[in-house]
Amino acid sequence: MHNLQMVDLKRQYNKIKPEIDAAIQNVLDSTTFIGGPDVHSFAKELSEYLGVKHTIPCANGTDALQIALMALGLQPGDEVITASYTYIATVEVMALLRLKPVFVDVDAETFTMNIDSVKAAITPKTKAIVPVHLYGQSAHMEPLLALAKEHNIPVIEDNAQAIGGTYTFSDGRTVKNGTMGIISCTSFFPSKNLGCYGDGGAMFTNDDALAEKLRMIANHGQKVRYYHEMVGCNSRLDSIQAAVLRVKLKHLDEYCDARRAVADYYDNAFKDNPNIVTPYRAPYSHHVFHQYTLQLKNVSRDDVPVKLADRKVPSMIYYPVPCHKQNMLKDFGGADYVLPVTDMLQDCVISLPIHTEMTTEELEYITKNFIEVINELAK
Numbered sequence: 001m002h003n004l005q006m007v008d009l010k011r012q013y014n015k016i017k018p019e020i021d022a023a024i025q026n027v028l029d030s031t032t033f034i035g036g037p038d039v040h041s042f043a044k045e046l047s048e049y050l051g052v053k054h055t056i057p058c059a060n061g062t063d064a065l066q067i068a069l070m071a072l073g074l075q076p077g078d079e080v081i082t083a084s085y086t087y088i089a090t091v092e093v094m095a096l097l098r099l100k101p102v103f104v105d106v107d108a109e110t111f112t113m114n115i116d117s118v119k120a121a122i123t124p125k126t127k128a129i130v131p132v133h134l135y136g137q138s139a140h141m142e143p144l145l146a147l148a149k150e151h152n153i154p155v156i157e158d159n160a161q162a163i164g165g166t167y168t169f170s171d172g173r174t175v176k177n178g179t180m181g182i183i184s185c186t187s188f189f190p191s192k193n194l195g196c197y198g199d200g201g202a203m204f205t206n207d208d209a210l211a212e213k214l215r216m217i218a219n220h221g222q223k224v225r226y227y228h229e230m231v232g233c234n235s236r237l238d239s240i241q242a243a244v245l246r247v248k249l250k251h252l253d254e255y256c257d258a259r260r261a262v263a264d265y266y267d268n269a270f271k272d273n274p275n276i277v278t279p280y281r282a283p284y285s286h287h288v289f290h291q292y293t294l295q296l297k298n299v300s301r302d303d304v305p306v307k308l309a310d311r312k313v314p315s316m317i318y319y320p321v322p323c324h325k326q327n328m329l330k331d332f333g334g335a336d337y338v339l340p341v342t343d344m345l346q347d348c349v350i351s352l353p354i355h356t357e358m359t360t361e362e363l364e365y366i367t368k369n370f371i372e373v374i375n376e377l378a379k
């Protein structure tokens with residue numbers, strides 16, 4: 001098997017090359033590299049796709065989270081509750097703004113924020129809650145939104161990994177991820193489910209006043225050029241990236257389906273193996289499998305990636321060190337926290353290749369070799 005990758009962007013590009021090349025050429029011909037019609041149209045098209053009033057594009061997903069926290073007017077020392085089991089960006093921006101991240105555990109089945117842990121973590125200083133739709137599965141938003149409402153705490157969704165996915169409320173209402181928080185954030189990093197060919201991100205809201213504030217913060221705190229009302233930053237989605245994203249947005253649903261088909265194949269191949277726990281699919285979430293992450297039992301996980309690499313099967317550990325144990329965040333975490341599920345996952349998860357262009361032949365090869373490696377290492 002030749003050159004297997006976690007994400008194969010080249011094959012995806014080759015399939016849509018005429019559309020992408022024309023879109024990029026169009027920007028080159030216009031020489032409108034910042035702002036301009038593609039950025040405007042992309043924001044409008046993405047708002048329509050998601051069913052949200054405002055899409056505010058920005059430079060990357062990390063900026064989106066930072067600007068969202070700034071727009072809520074949080075003050076140094078304010079507490080923000082989030083899961084420790086996430087990508088560092090979710091928490092890094094809190095530290096940067098001198099807020100206090102408060103870590104909660106995740107649910108053992110879904111890997112997303114455990115609602116009882118959130119309840120226990122709320123104090124009078126809690127000023128925001130940031131759930132993460134990890135690996136493509138929605139956090140359990142209905143109880144979380146109810147809890148947040150009861151305490152009058154705004155919720156910011158980190159939707160960097162689950163764009164295109166949906167959440168279904170108990171009354172049957174189904175909405176897209178990224179439309180439930182007062183503000184939601186996403187990333188268009190190339191390997192994300194909706195990825196561009198560089199960096200990009202966006203914020204979403206249904207609140208007109210917040211939309212204006214997010215826009216101003218992303219643009220040096222100005223609404224009228226050269227009249228700066230507040231401290232902001234410079235965070236823009238450039239026109240070439242917007243042009244690429246307009247093409248790829250048209251394929252997003254089909255890309256989500258392709259990822260789910262890969263996950264189905266893996267689930268089926270691993271379902272009878274006592275050493276492999278396949279990802280749980282919560283009934284309220286239409287999982288879009290940004291990652292296919294499983295748990296290993298009776299196997300020393302750290303021996304697995306090397307053995308797989310010997311067989312040319314790539315794998316990744318998302319994430320080997322949860323945020324509360326990162327040196328960067330030592331002032332906020334460390335031994336003060338007891339997060340048993342997070343600790344357990346840190347040692348037993350492994351992610352396999354998943355992308356939109358995988359062939360049955362590749363899946364057969366990966367699953368066969370993965371099962372052999374796991375059985376060989378199983379105690």
Ligand SMILES: *Cc1c(COP(=O)(O)O)cnc(C)c1O
Binds near residue numbers: 090
């Ligand atoms: C990718 C990611 C981000 C950050 O996005 P960038 O565009 O890389 O800045 C934030 N949160 C999560 C959960 C992510 O996966």
